[in-house]
Amino acid sequence: MIQTIRGFRDILPKDTALWQHIEKTASELFENFGFQEIRIPIMEKTELFARSIGEATDIVEKEMYTFPDRKGDKLTLRPEATASVVRSYIQHKMHTSDPVQKLYTIGPMFRRERPQKGRYRQFYQINAEVFGIAAPYIDAQLILILNELFRRLGLSDLKAHVNSLGCPACRPDFQKALLEFLSDKKDELCENCIRRMDKNPLRTLDCKVPKCREALKDAPSTLGHLCSECEEHFGTVQRALKQQNVEFVVDKTLVRGLDYYSRTTFEILTTALGAQSAVAGGGRYDALIKELDGPEMPGIGFAIGLDRLAEIVEQLEKKYTAMPPDLFIIPLGDRATEYGYLWSSALSIAGVKTEMDFSGRSLKSLMKRADKLNAGHVLIAGDKEIDENALVLRDMATREQHDISMDNPVEQIVAILRK
Numbered sequence: 001m002i003q004t005i006r007g008f009r010d011i012l013p014k015d016t017a018l019w020q021h022i023e024k025t026a027s028e029l030f031e032n033f034g035f036q037e038i039r040i041p042i043m044e045k046t047e048l049f050a051r052s053i054g055e056a057t058d059i060v061e062k063e064m065y066t067f068p069d070r071k072g073d074k075l076t077l078r079p080e081a082t083a084s085v086v087r088s089y090i091q092h093k094m095h096t097s098d099p100v101q102k103l104y105t106i107g108p109m110f111r112r113e114r115p116q117k118g119r120y121r122q123f124y125q126i127n128a129e130v131f132g133i134a135a136p137y138i139d140a141q142l143i144l145i146l147n148e149l150f151r152r153l154g155l156s157d158l159k160a161h162v163n164s165l166g167c168p169a170c171r172p173d174f175q176k177a178l179l180e181f182l183s184d185k186k187d188e189l190c191e192n193c194i195r196r197m198d199k200n201p202l203r204t205l206d207c208k209v210p211k212c213r214e215a216l217k218d219a220p221s222t223l224g225h226l227c228s229e230c231e232e233h234f235g236t237v238q239r240a241l242k243q244q245n246v247e248f249v250v251d252k253t254l255v256r257g258l259d260y261y262s263r264t265t266f267e268i269l270t271t272a273l274g275a276q277s278a279v280a281g282g283g284r285y286d287a288l289i290k291e292l293d294g295p296e297m298p299g300i301g302f303a304i305g306l307d308r309l310a311e312i313v314e315q316l317e318k319k320y321t322a323m324p325p326d327l328f329i330i331p332l333g334d335r336a337t338e339y340g341y342l343w344s345s346a347l348s349i350a351g352v353k354t355e356m357d358f359s360g361r362s363l364k365s366l367m368k369r370a371d372k373l374n375a376g377h378v379l380i381a382g383d384k385e386i387d388e389n390a391l392v393l394r395d396m397a398t399r400e401q402h403d404i405s406m407d408n409p410v411e412q413i414v415a416i417l418r419k
């Protein structure tokens with residue numbers, strides 16, 4: 001038997017009502033804040049991710065699904081969406097019609113991480129990106145949107161962590177202090193951190209190895225080295241969050257695993273799945289659009305982990321299931337099956353959710369099936385009912401019955417079910 005690849009999984013029909021509910025709640029909320037949907041390819045040139053996420057990150061070094069296509073072009077299954085949305089913004093010169101673009105997209109991402117509960121190699125994200133607005137209010141608003149989305153979905157156990165990574169003006173000062181600190185701790189760091197020290201010292205702060213975490217717990221933070229503009233920007237973000245009653249903590253360890261961030265970064269953490277884990281994360285990336293050969297234009301965005309979010313919402317009281325059929329047609333005999341087929345198609349087109357049986361089983365066993373499907377009504381159509389011009393429509397809850405004539409059964413059924 002052929003099975004899915006390790007870390008890949010099916011989202012089964014029993015779960016898709018919940019997924020659709022989350023996606024609909026998100027897109028409705030985003031649209032109220034002026035976002036429009038964009039759909040982007042799941043495969044891009046490897047270079048796009050290497051240049052944007054950063055060569056010395058875990059994602060690019062270890063986790064990307066990269067392979068040559070038949071002509072030898074180096075391609076990658078996208079590990080995240082921001083780089084592709086930025087590429088699209090630049091490629092289609094969106095800034096020439098309006099530099100401000102608010103875009104969201106929902107879809108699968110691919111990272112070759114070690115699979116475990118809540119972590120998959122194909123996982124889904126809901127992404128939102130805002131281009132062309134440098135004001136700190138938009139940083140606060142994105143965190144507010146996440147907060148509101150999670151509130152609408154019934155989540156309570158959440159905390160926003162926020163940090164500022166500074167900008168090209170204050171980063172060198174910080175990097176110098178960090179490098180000095182790291183040189184003293186070199187003996188206590190893992191090989192990866194030592195290698196990354198020169199290339200990109202900030203990445204050491206994102207290392208998950210316990211001995212590095214211990215060695216780096218008193219490492220200098222970006223917050224201690226912000227320039228006055230970054231200081232003011234971060235101050236406004238925090239003030240706006242407080243004014244809107246968004247609970248948050250300032251977390252100087254929140255450096256995120258991608259290189260393109262500047263100034264505000266944030267994550268929404270929860271303990272709902274056992275150990276503390278992030279259900280969403282994001283930040284500002286004011287240099288990225290230029291870096292990818294676009295105009296000088298600020299940007300900021302977030303990604304929500306849809307798999308984890310679905311697992312949390314699933315634990316809540318409310319259940320999301322597909323709607324049962326309005327009508328189950330029970331045809332008894334060949335003639336009835338042919339009529340039943342035509343009626344069931346016409347009824348579905350008319351907006352009545354209709355199922356019918358083709359197995360030719362007995363009335364008794366098909367009534368059982370109607371119960372199992374939780375059908376609202378059944379239509380019993382045997383050769384006898386057809387000859388007598390009196391089909392039977394039965395309300396499964398009240399047991400009330402209607403005679404339906406053969407003249408225009410679809411219209412009669414629609415009229416009764418719509419009452």
Ligand code: AMP
Pocket residue numbers: 080111113118119120121122123124125257278279280281282303304305306307308
């Ligand atoms: P990131 O792009 O790494 O900041 O991820 C944003 C969110 O996506 C995280 O907070 C997780 O909820 C989710 N996520 C990231 N990687 C995975 C994964 N391998 N499996 C499931 N969800 C993930």
